[in-house]
Amino acid sequence: xxxxxxxxxxxxxxxxxxxxxxxxxxxxxxxxxxxxxxxxxxxxxxxxxxxxxxxxxxxxxxxxxxxxxxxxxxxxxxxxxxxxxxxxxxxxxxxxxxxxxxxxxxxxxxxxxxxxxxxxxxxxxxxxxxxxxxxxxxxxxxxxxxxxxxxxxxxxxxxxxxxxxxxxxxxxxxxxxxxxxxxxxxxxxxxxxxxxxxxxxxxxxxxxxxxxxxxxxxxxxxxxxxxxxxxxxxxxxxxxxxxxxxxxxxxxxxxxxxxxxxxxxxxxxxxxxxxxxxxxxxxxxxxxxxxxxxxxxxxxxxxxxxxxxxxxxxxxxxxxxxxxxxxxxxxxxxxxxxxxxxxxxxx
Numbered sequence: 001x002x003x004x005x006x007x008x009x010x011x012x013x014x015x016x017x018x019x020x021x022x023x024x025x026x027x028x029x030x031x032x033x034x035x036x037x038x039x040x041x042x043x044x045x046x047x048x049x050x051x052x053x054x055x056x057x058x059x060x061x062x063x064x065x066x067x068x069x070x071x072x073x074x075x076x077x078x079x080x081x082x083x084x085x086x087x088x089x090x091x092x093x094x095x096x097x098x099x100x101x102x103x104x105x106x107x108x109x110x111x112x113x114x115x116x117x118x119x120x121x122x123x124x125x126x127x128x129x130x131x132x133x134x135x136x137x138x139x140x141x142x143x144x145x146x147x148x149x150x151x152x153x154x155x156x157x158x159x160x161x162x163x164x165x166x167x168x169x170x171x172x173x174x175x176x177x178x179x180x181x182x183x184x185x186x187x188x189x190x191x192x193x194x195x196x197x198x199x200x201x202x203x204x205x206x207x208x209x210x211x212x213x214x215x216x217x218x219x220x221x222x223x224x225x226x227x228x229x230x231x232x233x234x235x236x237x238x239x240x241x242x243x244x245x246x247x248x249x250x251x252x253x254x255x256x257x258x259x260x261x262x263x264x265x266x267x268x269x270x271x272x273x274x275x276x277x278x279x280x281x282x283x284x285x286x287x288x289x290x291x292x293x294x295x296x297x298x299x300x301x302x303x304x305x306x307x308x309x310x311x312x313x314x315x316x317x318x319x320x321x322x323x324x325x326x327x328x329x330x331x332x333x334x335x336x337x338x339x340x341x342x343x344x345x346x347x
Contacts, residue, residue, distance in 0.1 A: 047143055047145065047152060047217070047332065048143065048315075048330060048332060050216075051141055051143060051216075051218060051330065052141075052317075052330065111260065111261045111262065111341060112261065112262055112263055112301050112304050112305055113261070113299065113301065114237060114239065114261050115237060115263075116196035117161065117169040117171075117172055117196070117237075118161065118237065118239075119161075119171065119199075119208065120254075120255075121252070121254060122202075122205065122252050123159055123161070123205075123208050123209060123210055123252060123253060124205055124208065124209050124210070124250075124251055124252055125157075125209070125210050125211065125246065125251050125252065125253055126209045126210075126211065126251065127209070127211050127220060127221050127222060128209075128221070128222040128223075129160070129206070129207050129208060129209035129221055129222070129223050130206070130207065130222060130223055130224050131205070131206040131207070132206070133164045133165065133206045133207060133224050134165060134224070134279050135164065135165040135224030135225055135227070135279060135280070136224055136225040136274055136277060136280075136323070136324070136326060136327065137222075137224065137225075137319065137325070137326030137327070138222075138223045138224055138225045138226075138326065138327050138328075138329060139220070139221070139222055139223075139319070139326065139327070139328040139329070140160070140220060140221040140222075140223060140236075140328075140329055140331075141218065141220050141328060141329065141330045141331075142158055142160075142218065142219045142220070142221070142238075142331055142332075142333065143213075143217055143218050143330075143331070143332035143333070144156055144158065144213050144217050144218075144219070144240060144332070144333050144335055145217060145332060145333070145334055145335070146334075146335065146336075146337045147334045147335065147336055148336065148337065148338070151217075152213070152216055152217020152218070153213060153217050153335065153337060154213055154214065154215045154216070154217055155212050155213060155215075156212065156213050156240055156241065156242050156259070156335075156337075157210050157211070157212050157240070157241040157242075157244045157253065157255075158210060158211060158212070158213060158219040158238060158239075158240055159209075159210035159238065159239040159240070159241065159255070160208075160209065160210070160221065160223075160236055160237060160238050161207060161208040161209075161236075161237050162207045162223065162226040162235070162236045162237065163207070163226050163227045163228070163229060164206065164207055164224070164226075164227055165224065165225075165227040165279045165280050165282070165283070166227055166279065166280075166282055166283045166284065167227040167228050167229035167230075167283050167284075167285070168197075168227075168229070169197075169207070170201075170204035170205055170206045170207060170208055171199045171200070171201050171202060171204045171205075172196070172197040172198065172199055172200070172201075173197070173200065173201060174197060174200065175194065175195070175197050175198075176195065176197070176198050179194070179195050182194055182195060184230050184231055184289065185231070185298075189298065189299055189300055190231070190298055190299060191231065191296075191298055192230055192231030192232075192289070192292055192296070192298050193230065193231035193232070193298045193299070194229075194230055194231065207223060207224070207226075209221065210241075210244075210253060225266075225274050225280075225327065227280060227283055228271075228283065228291045228292065229285070230285055230289045230292070231292055231298040232292055232297060232298060232301075233265055233271075233291075233292050233293065233294045233296070233297040233301075233302050234265065234266055234271050234291065235263045235264060235265050235297075235301075235302075236263065236264045237262075237263055238260070238261075238262050238263070238264065238333070239255065239258060239260065239261050239262075240258070240259045240260035240333065240335050241255045241256060241257065241258060241259065242256075242257050242259050242337060243256030243257040244256050257340050258340065258341045258342075259335050259336065259337055259338075259339045259340065259341070260333060260335045260336075260339070260341075261341060262305070262312060262333065263301055263305060263312065264312050264313070264314055264331055265294055265302060265305070265312055265313050265314070266313065266314055266316065266329070267313060267314075267316070268293055268294055270316055270323075270327070271291065271294075273323055274323075275291060277323075277324065312331070313331075314329035314330065314331050315329065315330045315331065316328070316329045316330075317329075317330075
């Protein structure tokens with residue numbers, strides 16, 4: 001990467017959520033990140049191709065009708081088979097090229113809000129985060145690259161959390177008693193939103209978890225497809241920690257330096273297909289307010305995540321012949337590994 005680009009990337013430390021670039025310095029940061037996306041595109045294309053090929057080889061080697069548990073066994077930490085000798089580039093070209101490499105294979109999203117449902121403590125370190133939540137099987141293949149080197153980043157913690165099929169986060173089942181009859185905000189950036197539900201069930205951890213990237217810079221999870229709630233498009237939250245502390249007594253962690261805060265989305269076509277499936281049909285707002293489409297996402301989060309051409313939308317593939325057999329979703333995060341954010345939710 002050009003020295004000038006390397007010099008300006010650390011400036012992003014001061015960029016806040018939903019902040020529009022006004023000064024020349026801020027605009028230079030955005031231009032540099034956009035340039036990095038193009039600079040890394042070829043390397044990330046090979047990275048994504050290798051991951052898809054490795055996943056397919058493992059899946060085809062299975063027999064019978066895989067369940068959630070069976071598919072979880074695919075998510076060990078074996079290398080992807082990318083040849084990388086001491087004198088070779090880690091992401092050498094492969095003879096198999098993905099003919100549908102999309103911009104979303106190199107996601108360099110602005111840092112967006114973590115939202116009110118993150119738990120600062122108690123996030124389990126695990127790959128299967130579904131617990132006993134019913135829903136469409138979703139396998140997540142998440143790559144992390146360093147935008148300063150365009151190479152995958154091993155041993156960073158990818159932390160994710162999402163709503164269940166009926167639109168609730170673990171620990172937050174109900175609105176505050178005095179807000180039971182609250183109506184969604186009308187107009188403005190918070191259009192469609194309700195006040196955040198308080199945390200009242202501290203023991204719940206479903207659809208929350210974190211896992212370190214393997215030596216190939218990949219973190220994989222078994223989950224269910226997320227549900228939706230009023231005002232927000234269907235999404236998954238993430239944080240990336242280069243540093244963290246493990247609590248071995250309960251297999252949880254405390255985050256240290258925070259290098260990335262983001263949200264991912266799905267194409268509306270797959271959202272609409274999932275809407276017709278049980279238990280998503282039991283969402284209490286299905287026949288009243290309905291699901292918020294991507295382009296109407298409140299707080300401008302979907303739009304903010306696309307600034308300067310970035311694309312935080314998963315590339316999805318069916319696991320079988322029909323959608324009901326499950327979906328695998330690929331995405332690659334371009335992260336400035338020298339960054340350090342203070343993005344704890346402050347309301």
